[in-house]
Amino acid sequence: MKCLVTGGNVRVLGKAAHSLSRIGDELYLEPLEDGLSLRTVNASRSAFACFLFAPLFFQHYQASRPPQGQPPRCKVLMKSFLSVFRSLAALEKTVERCCIALSTENSRLVIQLHCKHGVTKTHNLSFQECESLQAVFDPALCPHLLRAPARVLVEAVSPFSPALSEVTLGVSRGRRVVFRSYLEEDTDAARAMMTEMSLSEEEFQQLQAQEGASITFCLKEFRGLLSFAESANLLLNIHFDVPGRPAIFSIEDSLLDGHFVLATLSQSDLCSQEPCRPGQGTHSTTHLDDFANDDIDSYMIAMETTVSEGAAVTPRTPSPVSEEEAEPNVVPGTPPLKKFRSLFFGSVLAPTESPSEPNPVLAEDSEGEG
Amino acid sequence: MRFRAKIVDLGCLNHFTRVSNTISKLAKTCTLRLSPDKLYFILSDKVANGGVSMWCELGQGNFFDEFQMEGVAADHNEIYLELTPENLSRALKTAQNAKTVKIKLTNKHCPCLTVAVELPSLSSSSRIVTHDIPVGVIPRKLWTDFREPTVPDFDVSIYLPVLKTMKSVVERMKNLSSHVIIEANLKGEMNLKIETDLVCITTHFKDLGNPPWASEDASQDRDSENMAEARIDIKKLLQFLAGQQVNPTKALCNIVHNRIVHFILLHEDVSLQYFIPALS
Numbered sequence: 001m002k003c004l005v006t007g008g009n010v011r012v013l014g015k016a017a018h019s020l021s022r023i024g025d026e027l028y029l030e031p032l033e034d035g036l037s038l039r040t041v042n043a044s045r046s047a048f049a050c051f052l053f054a055p056l057f058f059q060h061y062q063a064s065r066p067p068q069g070q071p072p073r074c075k076v077l078m079k080s081f082l083s084v085f086r087s088l089a090a091l092e093k094t095v096e097r098c099c100i101a102l103s104t105e106n107s108r109l110v111i112q113l114h115c116k117h118g119v120t121k122t123h124n125l126s127f128q129e130c131e132s133l134q135a136v137f138d139p140a141l142c143p144h145l146l147r148a149p150a151r152v153l154v155e156a157v158s159p160f161s162p163a164l165s166e167v168t169l170g171v172s173r174g175r176r177v178v179f180r181s182y183l184e185e186d187t188d189a190a191r192a193m194m195t196e197m198s199l200s201e202e203e204f205q206q207l208q209a210q211e212g213a214s215i216t217f218c219l220k221e222f223r224g225l226l227s228f229a230e231s232a233n234l235l236l237n238i239h240f241d242v243p244g245r246p247a248i249f250s251i252e253d254s255l256l257d258g259h260f261v262l263a264t265l266s267q268s269d270l271c272s273q274e275p276c277r278p279g280q281g282t283h284s285t286t287h288l289d290d291f292a293n294d295d296i297d298s299y300m301i302a303m304e305t306t307v308s309e310g311a312a313v314t315p316r317t318p319s320p321v322s323e324e325e326a327e328p329n330v331v332p333g334t335p336p337l338k339k340f341r342s343l344f345f346g347s348v349l350a351p352t353e354s355p356s357e358p359n360p361v362l363a364e365d366s367e368g369e370g
Numbered sequence: 371m372r373f374r375a376k377i378v379d380l381g382c383l384n385h386f387t388r389v390s391n392t393i394s395k396l397a398k399t400c401t402l403r404l405s406p407d408k409l410y411f412i413l414s415d416k417v418a419n420g421g422v423s424m425w426c427e428l429g430q431g432n433f434f435d436e437f438q439m440e441g442v443a444a445d446h447n448e449i450y451l452e453l454t455p456e457n458l459s460r461a462l463k464t465a466q467n468a469k470t471v472k473i474k475l476t477n478k479h480c481p482c483l484t485v486a487v488e489l490p491s492l493s494s495s496s497r498i499v500t501h502d503i504p505v506g507v508i509p510r511k512l513w514t515d516f517r518e519p520t521v522p523d524f525d526v527s528i529y530l531p532v533l534k535t536m537k538s539v540v541e542r543m544k545n546l547s548s549h550v551i552i553e554a555n556l557k558g559e560m561n562l563k564i565e566t567d568l569v570c571i572t573t574h575f576k577d578l579g580n581p582p583w584a585s586e587d588a589s590q591d592r593d594s595e596n597m598a599e600a601r602i603d604i605k606k607l608l609q610f611l612a613g614q615q616v617n618p619t620k621a622l623c624n625i626v627h628n629r630i631v632h633f634i635l636l637h638e639d640v641s642l643q644y645f646i647p648a649l650s
Contacts, residue, residue, distance in 0.1 A: 159464040159499045193457045194478075194502040195464075202493035 001031040001072070001102040004060040009255075010098045010113075014085030015228050016051045016258070021082045022224030023049045023260070028075045028133040029109070031063040031102070035256075039133045040078065046263035047221045048135040057255040059097075072102060074127035076109055084111050084123045094119075102127070137261050139248045142239035144209035146177065150229035150236050150251075152203050157226070159197050160219060166265070167222075169238070170214025175201040182216050182265075205235060215240045215247050216265040225249050225260040243267060371449055371507070373404055373475040376436040383471055386433045387462040388615045389426070389640055394455040395613030396424055396644070401508060401516050402483075404439050404449040407431070411455065412516045421647040422606055425519055432639035442510055449475070450513055452506035453483065461485040461501035469496060478502050519645060522632055524624035525598035527583065528554040530633070531575045533621060536562075537611035539573045544604050546571070549649060552607070553599035554625055556580050561597070564604075581622055598627040600648035610644050618642075 005013055016038060020027060024040030024047075031037075035057065039050040055061040085091060097114040109125040146169075156179050160167060166182035180196040201207050229236045229251045240247040244266035250259045377383045393400065393411045397419070403410040409430055415423035430437045441447035465471050465487040476484045482502040489497040508516075530536065539562055543550055547564040554560040560575040610633060618635040625631050626648075633644040 155497075159501075161460065191454065191504060193460065193504070195461075196500045198498045198500070200491065200493045200495040200497075202495070203491060203497075 001029075001036075001064060001100075002060070002062045003031075003036060003058045003100050005057070005098040005100070006059045006096065008092075009057055010095050011088055011091045012057075012232065012256070013053070013098065014088050014091045015231050016053075016256075017082050017085045018088070019224045019228040019258070020049050020051065021078050023047050023221055025078050026075045027078045027081045028073065028130065029102075029127075030073045030132060033063055036061070036063075036100075041133060041135070042221070047218065048133075048137075048261040049221075049224070049259070050135075051256060051258045053256045054254070072104060072129050073132055074102065074109065075130045075133075076125045076127045080123075080125045081111075084113070084125075135261050137246060137248055137259075139237070139239040139250060142241045142245075142248060144213050144240045145206055146204060146209065146238040146240075147206040147235055148204045150226060150232075150234055152199070153226055153236055154230050156197050156199055157219065157223070159195050164219055166216055167219040168214055168216040169240075171207070171209045171211050172198065173211060175207070175211065177201065177204060177207065178214075209240075213240075215243055217247055217262045221260065221262055222249060225251065225258060228258065240264070371442055371475065372438070372440040373449055373473075374436070374438050375430070375434045375473045377433060377471045377473075378435045378469075380468075382433045382435075383462075383465060383468065385616075386428075387459070387465070389428060390455060390459045390462055392613045392615050392642070393424075393426060394459040396609060397455060399452060399454050400424070402451045402453045402505070403516060404451070405441075406437075406439060406447060414515050415645065415647075420603065420606065421645075423519060423645045425643040427641045429639045446510060446513075448513075450508035450516065451475075451481075451483065452508055453503065457501070457503040458483070458485070461487075461503060464499050464501070465489075475505075476502070480504050481507050519643065522624060522626050522630055524632065525627045526554045526556055527581050527622060527624045528556075528558065528560055529579045529581065530621040530623055531560065531578055533611055533614050533617070537608070537614075540604060540608050540611060543571060543573075544608055548604055549601050550604040550607060551599050551601045552623075552625065552631055553597040554578075554623070555597045556594040559597075598625040600625055600628055600631050600646075602631055602646045602648055606646050610646070 017027075020038060020040045024042050026040060028039040029036065030039065032052075035052050035054040037050055037052045039048070041048045091113075094115045095113045096116060099110075099112040099114070101110045101112075103110055106124070107126060109127045111123045111125065113121040113123075115121065156177075157167070160179070160181055164181050165184065168178075168180045168182050170178050170180075172178045176198045177200075178196060178198045181194055183192055183194065226236065232251070232253070234251045234253055237250045238247060239250070243264055245264065246261050247264050248259060248261050251257065377386060389411075397411075397413045401410075401412040401414070403412055407430060409428045411424070411426040413419060413422070413424035415421050439447075439449060441449050462471070462485070465485075467489060469488045469490055471488075472484075472486045474484050474486075476482050478484070481504070483505050485501040485503065487499040487501075489499060491497045540550065543562065543564045546569065547566050549564070551563040551565070552560070553563065558576065558578045558580055560578055561572050562575075563572045564570065614635070616637050618637045620636040621634070623631055623633045628648050630648055631646045633642075633646075635642040635644075
């Protein structure tokens with residue numbers, strides 16, 4: 001694989017790296033015929049992010065050398081990749097060309113920054129070959145859609161503290177779009193401030209959702225895509241379904257597209273968080289109670305993955321509910337993110353390698369086999 | 371018990387925000403006292419505060435376009451709330467370009483001070499940001515804990531030097547010592563001193579001037595050159611100086627020798643008093 005990025009696109013690539021670094025610790029690179037795909041997943045498997053840069057994004061793009069055929073998929077440490085693009089200001093000011101090449105002989109991903117004044121910075125990142133990282137999701141299957149310029153969404157979440165983990169997004173009475181801070185179960189409700197931002201439907205290019213529809217997701221992860229979308233001045237789409245089903249945040253233009261798939265809390269009721277419930281203690285206790293009883297099977301979205309050397313994805317079989325409840329991520333006291341429904345990722349298994357038990361696939365992989 | 375208030379003028383809003391920011395730097399939690407004419411932010415001298423206390427008084431008419439309140443009872447027409455001032459500051463931060471800001475006492479999952487900010491938007495209807503700040507209602511029997519502190523029988527009263535200058539001096543001293551001695555006399559001289567095993571540093575301020583009442587109230591046989599001093603915790607002094615966002619119209623301090631330092635800052639419609647006890 002070899003590709004060359006020039007001019008302002010170097011900064012765009014860097015911005016994408018920053019965005020992805022908000023999600024996961026490992027960056028998967030997949031050179032496809034469609035373009036270069038950069039993907040990552042978070043540790044608790046509740047967030048998946050990918051960017052696809054079309055061949056036209058590059059001055060020169062070669063997915064694989066003809067004799068090899070199938071280009072190697074590899075993953076690198078996110079920290080290492082990000083360090084190449086750490087200073088966006090410097091990228092803009094001094095870098096003229098960026099060349100990325102996969103050298104299988106040396107087992108290195110070579111990133112060369114050709115800068116002004118004849119300076120060339122070469123980074124050799126070690127990589128691991130791996131299976132394709134693919135989350136199974138299909139925006140077309142989501143009944144609700146919200147679409148707005150990134151700037152509007154940036155302003156919509158600006159009242160929230162950067163420390164806030166989760167936010168509830170929904171449509172309230174009068175067709176107003178509401179963002180509300182979500183209080184985790186262990187927060188002291190007596191001390192915590194609740195913040196809500198309400199915008200008129202008119203500020204959105206498209207709002208396809210009925211009153212009462214709402215989801216609760218991780219704001220910090222969403223901000224990763226939001227900042228990219230804002231810098232590229234793009235429209236952002238939020239496709240969502242019922243609480244518990246993952247929400248898909250996407251952006252696109254002629255040269256690239258990005259998708260962030262985030263798990264949502266299985267209980268998300270904008271109205272239930274309203275104050276008028278007599279005798280209710282902290283409104284968040286209901287979430288904890290319901291979560292443990294939810295039927296995990298009905299929310300699984302994809303097949304299991306294979307185990308490859310050092311691959312981050314671990315195999316999971318659909319199992320009876322009792323086994324699921326023993327999952328480590330339902331241990332009390334774990335960070336709230338772990339209480340999100342895990343996303344399970346599909347793999348590009350050949351049919352002969354599929355697991356013995358048939359898996360209920362609720363959403364077909366729309367992105368195609370790598 | 372009811373309270374609702376509205377700010378429409380951006381200048382008033384900015385001013386109120388600055389007061390709130392100052393209070394939030396001085397106290398983690400404090401008491402907000404509401405009366406028909408005034409608001410007070412009060413920190414009483416409990417052990418938890420290290421003996422520090424604060425009394426900040428604002429005339430509501432200078433900030434709010436609308437202000438209505440109904441206290442706990444007709445003859446006690448006041449409301450006392452326990453509040454985390456940082457929450458108020460954070461809420462007001464989102465109101466920088468607001469069209470209106472409404473503050474009311476509400477009862478959501480617990481008593482709250484709800485700050486509703488109306489922001490301009492490109493569409494025909496405004497954006498609304500709502501913050502529910504949990505507060506504690508302080509029962510009437512505890513109101514006596516929050517009485518206005520009396521001006522102590524001071525030995526010296528003197529105008530303060532420019533606060534910014536004082537702050538940068540104390541900031542540097544903080545790295546060397548945990549206590550600072552503040553001393554002043556009736557000739558308009560003030561010294562800030564630190565004494566450690568290795569070094570003694572004194573910063574002298576001259577020609578500060580003394581308020582007119584200084585020479586009246588002070589004991590007659592006080593030599594105007596005699597310094598009254600108090601050794602105080604340097605962090606508390608720095609906290610007080612660093613929190614100031616507005617240049618006060620009048621800034622002075624009263625020193626009771628070896629007992630307490632009493633700072634008074636006046637700015638138009640806001641008065642702030644801050645007491646730091648002397649260490650033995």
